[in-house]
Amino acid sequence: MKSTLVLFRHDLRLDDNPALLAAIERGGSIVPVFVWSPEEEGKWQPGSASRWWLHHSLASLCQQLRSLGSNLVVRRGNTFTELQRVGEECGADALFWNRRHEPAIVERDTTLKLALRERGWTVQSFNGQLLFEPTQLRTRGGQPFQVFTPFWKACLAHSEPNEPQPAPGRLPAPKAWPQSEPLEALRLLPKIDWASGMRAAWQPGSEGAERRLQRFLEEGLETYPTDRDRPDRDGVSSLSPHLRFGEISPRRVWHEVKKLAARAKRATLDRAAESYLRELGWREFGHHLLFHFPHTTDAPLRAEFAAFPWHDRPSEVKAWQRGQTGYPLVDAGMRQLWTTGWMHNRVRMVVASFLVKDLLVPWQTGARWFWDTLVDADLANNTLGWQWSAGCGADAAPFFRIFNPVMQGERFDPLGEYVRRWVPELGQLAAPWLHRPWTASPATLAEAGVELGKTYPFPLVDHDEARKRALAALEKIKK
DNA sequence: TGAAATGTTGGGGCG
């Protein structure tokens, strides 16, 4: 009996999993495999938050596989070596996977494919991560898109992404299971347990993804166009980490949202669906860009920004990381990130603007911190987001577009509920002062139990001055 | 998916 290995990576689900379905169609037994080989990811090995998530997501996948009479073979080491060994142990001569588009992985996978084929294996890869493959969409001039709007129009004009496929009901097991390590051997969990905030906020695995999706469809989609900008509300889907690990397929999300809007036949829902799918479009855009411009993980896409006069001050970076900048919205965001492994997108833009423009810290420093702390850390989206914020990427916000952290707070967290949740030492301050405590009278501060410089910091920089400094720095790279 | 600076307009107070 023939046997097919299915390599799981960023597709930790059983439904709408093209590699898995193709393996079943091929006939014979199926051997699901996970190989932990972080050094093969190059400079961007999974960060701490991602590892925590990965552990739990693998546990969930393993349980689901077992309920189908299968299992997950867990190995660590060199991917090529381990797959060969697994193949020998169960007599498999085929390997199927869903593609990833990160530069180091594309390179690794290309080598892997060739090496195994040379040894007589059948190796096939599929698209399980994206709505469209990066090579499918080109401008009329045959170039990759670098501006979002035409990119998205091309997506919408393209034939619909495939309908999602249901999970198989059963997976034929091999006669003998290859050796497998216990999950704990991968040592993905932190040594000191800092993950309690993450446990409270998330349920890694496709079951958790499913719950998020259903809740969002029922309660969130309708108000998405406005509430998506409100960190004080539960107005977004929170699917990002689930999409990152492939616990839910983007095609599934796409079709569920469209189906709901089509059934409802209401203009508001149509608009809401459009607005949400557009964000899925940004995810897609990020992945396509990284595929076509692999150097952008570390270097600005707009080369002139390489000469930007950044100021990397470790003490200021530290204050930013710890949520001690003295700007309440920035600090709230950074603490939400530290505690839950996630930050609301509106606030991500504000904290990124603050780091890059108010502090003049290189965007790569911010990207590194997000990479380590986000449970949804995704190389393509992280790169796109930071280059967008720094004004040096594709279709980026112009550098002179500088967020005012006070105004953003007043506009998007008007009652200060978001700040109060994450910066409790300001909890007693009334809304008008909450976003700019340094402007409150000594009496107001005393009444709220706030002592600036002691219980909560003074602003690290004066935004007005910082803004002028940033614009002056920009002049240096202009001809 | 900005915000500040600058320009324009129009109503009201007032001599």
Add this chain to the structure above:
DNA sequence: ACGCCCCAACATTTC
């Protein structure tokens, strides 16, 4: 009634 000033409200330009 008129001209003048002020300034809020909005629009446009600039960074």
